Amino acid sequence: MHDHNPSIPDAPEKTVLRLGYVPLSDCAPLVVAQRLGLGERYGIEIELHRQPSWAAVRDKLISGELDAAHALYGLVYGVELGLGGPQAPMAVLMTLNHNGQAITLSDRLARQLASGRTLRELVAEAPRPLVFAQTFPTGTHAMWLYYWLAAQGIHPLTDVKSVVIPPPQMSEALAAGLLDGFCAGEPWHAVAEAEGVGRTVVASGAIWPDHPEKVLACRRDFVTRYPRTARALTMTLLDACRWLDEPTHRFDAAGWLSGPTCIGRARSLILPRLLGGNGLPGAPLRFFDDGAVNYPYRSDGLWFLSQYRRWGLLRGSADLPAIAAAINQTALYREAATALGIAVPDDERSCVLIDGVSWNSRDPVAYADSFALRALELA
Amino acid sequence: MLRILLVNDTDKPIGTLRDALAGAGYTVIAEVDGAAALLRAVEEQRPDVVIIDTESPSRDTLEQLAVMGHAAPRPVVMFADQREPQAIRDAVGAGVTAYVVDEVTADRLAPIIEVALARFEEETRLRKRLADAEQRLAERKLIDRAKGLLMDKRGLSETEAYELLRRQAMRQGERIAEVARQLIAMVDLLG
Numbered sequence: 001m002h003d004h005n006p007s008i009p010d011a012p013e014k015t016v017l018r019l020g021y022v023p024l025s026d027c028a029p030l031v032v033a034q035r036l037g038l039g040e041r042y043g044i045e046i047e048l049h050r051q052p053s054w055a056a057v058r059d060k061l062i063s064g065e066l067d068a069a070h071a072l073y074g075l076v077y078g079v080e081l082g083l084g085g086p087q088a089p090m091a092v093l094m095t096l097n098h099n100g101q102a103i104t105l106s107d108r109l110a111r112q113l114a115s116g117r118t119l120r121e122l123v124a125e126a127p128r129p130l131v132f133a134q135t136f137p138t139g140t141h142a143m144w145l146y147y148w149l150a151a152q153g154i155h156p157l158t159d160v161k162s163v164v165i166p167p168p169q170m171s172e173a174l175a176a177g178l179l180d181g182f183c184a185g186e187p188w189h190a191v192a193e194a195e196g197v198g199r200t201v202v203a204s205g206a207i208w209p210d211h212p213e214k215v216l217a218c219r220r221d222f223v224t225r226y227p228r229t230a231r232a233l234t235m236t237l238l239d240a241c242r243w244l245d246e247p248t249h250r251f252d253a254a255g256w257l258s259g260p261t262c263i264g265r266a267r268s269l270i271l272p273r274l275l276g277g278n279g280l281p282g283a284p285l286r287f288f289d290d291g292a293v294n295y296p297y298r299s300d301g302l303w304f305l306s307q308y309r310r311w312g313l314l315r316g317s318a319d320l321p322a323i324a325a326a327i328n329q330t331a332l333y334r335e336a337a338t339a340l341g342i343a344v345p346d347d348e349r350s351c352v353l354i355d356g357v358s359w360n361s362r363d364p365v366a367y368a369d370s371f372a373l374r375a376l377e378l379a
Numbered sequence: 380m381l382r383i384l385l386v387n388d389t390d391k392p393i394g395t396l397r398d399a400l401a402g403a404g405y406t407v408i409a410e411v412d413g414a415a416a417l418l419r420a421v422e423e424q425r426p427d428v429v430i431i432d433t434e435s436p437s438r439d440t441l442e443q444l445a446v447m448g449h450a451a452p453r454p455v456v457m458f459a460d461q462r463e464p465q466a467i468r469d470a471v472g473a474g475v476t477a478y479v480v481d482e483v484t485a486d487r488l489a490p491i492i493e494v495a496l497a498r499f500e501e502e503t504r505l506r507k508r509l510a511d512a513e514q515r516l517a518e519r520k521l522i523d524r525a526k527g528l529l530m531d532k533r534g535l536s537e538t539e540a541y542e543l544l545r546r547q548a549m550r551q552g553e554r555i556a557e558v559a560r561q562l563i564a565m566v567d568l569l570g
């Protein structure tokens with residue numbers, strides 16, 4: 001697959017790239033890049049390969065069957081650490097979107113909540129442990145769900161049951177009473193509401209305003225072997241994200257996403273929430289925002305590491321900043337963004353999350369250990 | 380007898396394995412076609428092995444069970460298009476539990492199930508060893524703290540403090556760490 005043309009110094013080492021994605025509204029940047037042939041300018045051609053699970057995305061990145069993928073932020077970090085599965089050195093080339101996820105509760109639970117009861121009371125009174133689903137053990141949805149529950153005084157690992165259900169099966173599980181709520185991407189909340197089995201109660205952009213969500217992920221050795229390809233791919237996806245910032249373009253994107261080879265659900269279910277409206281407060285789905293979305297902040301990666309520590313997925317005394325620095329390809333991103341005239345921030349990010357606790361990435365271990373609700377210590 | 384759960388939710392004919400598995404002396408306890416049914420079957424029937432297609436959407440459900448450990452992780456054998464034995468061995472080596480080739484017959488499957496189980500037992504042993512080491516470290520810390528308290532409050536040397544703890548443990552028929560824990564709790568209580 002080496003078709004590097006040495007006469008062009010910047011030509012990518014590899015020209016046809018196999019990209020994986022999971023059918024969700026926020027895979028839009030990949031779909032747009034492929035539909036509009038945005039890679040052509042940079043000498044690459046994108047092939048899209050839909051994946052049935054995040055485990056499949058992970059395995060195919062590791063085996064080399066995929067060159068890169070639309071992936072949950074936390075999936076990349078989980079693989080780097082080998083949490084519950086195979087370990088491999090991984091890379092985040094850029095962030096693909098902020099916000100745009102949500103938590104939906106069963107109709108019954110949402111009604112009780114709306115009548116003034118707190119979720120904590122409802123959890124305590126339930127005759128059996130309430131069951132909440134997310135999408136991958138180390139993934140973003142698990143972390144948003146856990147954070148949101150803990151912010152209400154509910155321990156996500158002991159007070160409720162946490163399971164994984166593939167998003168397209170969430171509605172059915174809610175309707176069957178097997179599930180009391182779920183955190184996932186869109187359009188699956190819109191689908192649950194349209195089917196009358198659940199109500200979206202919180203936008204992820206209210207849990208952590210402008211939280212990082214999906215990233216462009218690949219193996220670390222892909223970056224070292226094909227640095228010009230990795231840069232060309234980053235530039236292509238930056239163009240796609242910039243294109244998606246124009247609201248009228250999202251009408252087209254919603255149509256492409258709804259096709260049977262992608263999400264396979266009505267455009268009317270996808271478009272409203274792709275445009276940012278779920279009727280709830282919180283920062284809306286963003287793909288670009290003048291590049292503010294896309295810089296692979298190490299502080300974002302460190303937040304996931306802090307939460308892995310908080311929930312007992314990561315024990316011991318690993319050098320967390322070194323892990324984030326190895327994964328997040330800030331130098332490569334800087335080159336790609338600068339070449340496109342996109343501003344690159346100088347500093348890491350600071351944020352305040354839904355519980356009023358601020359996160360500034362300076363001491364992720366102390367941050368993790370400062371939460372009253374966290375995984376129990378070993379004896 | 381090994382109890383097997385089949386996850387049959389893709390177009391690969393995993394269901395047809397039932398007879399082959401029975402012929403090889405395994406018991407297929409259930410066949411499920413979605414994540415909710417899979418969760419229920421794992422919880423209620425505790426299979427020894429789960430067989431699932433690599434392209435099954437239910438794979439992430441099993442990932443969560445493995446990470447959380449609350450429904451003890453169990454070997455998962457996957458069904459793939461890989462025809463290349465080396466590729467299968469590489470995948471197994473990388474930690475993806477096990478793979479099966481396309482045309483599945485019981486005699487091809489049996490060794491893979493055995494390998495998956497052996498691997499699982501090895502991992503369980505390693506995890507237990509790690510947990511034991513952490514336990515020992517935690518106990519060592521307790522004993523050190525108790526020794527420090529005795530040295531402080533009773534003016535004992537370190538050796539004398541340890542001797543005292545050891546004798547007390549023998550008298551009570553308890554572990555030294557337990558006596559240390561009681562002592563620390565008592566001192567905390569008395570201030």
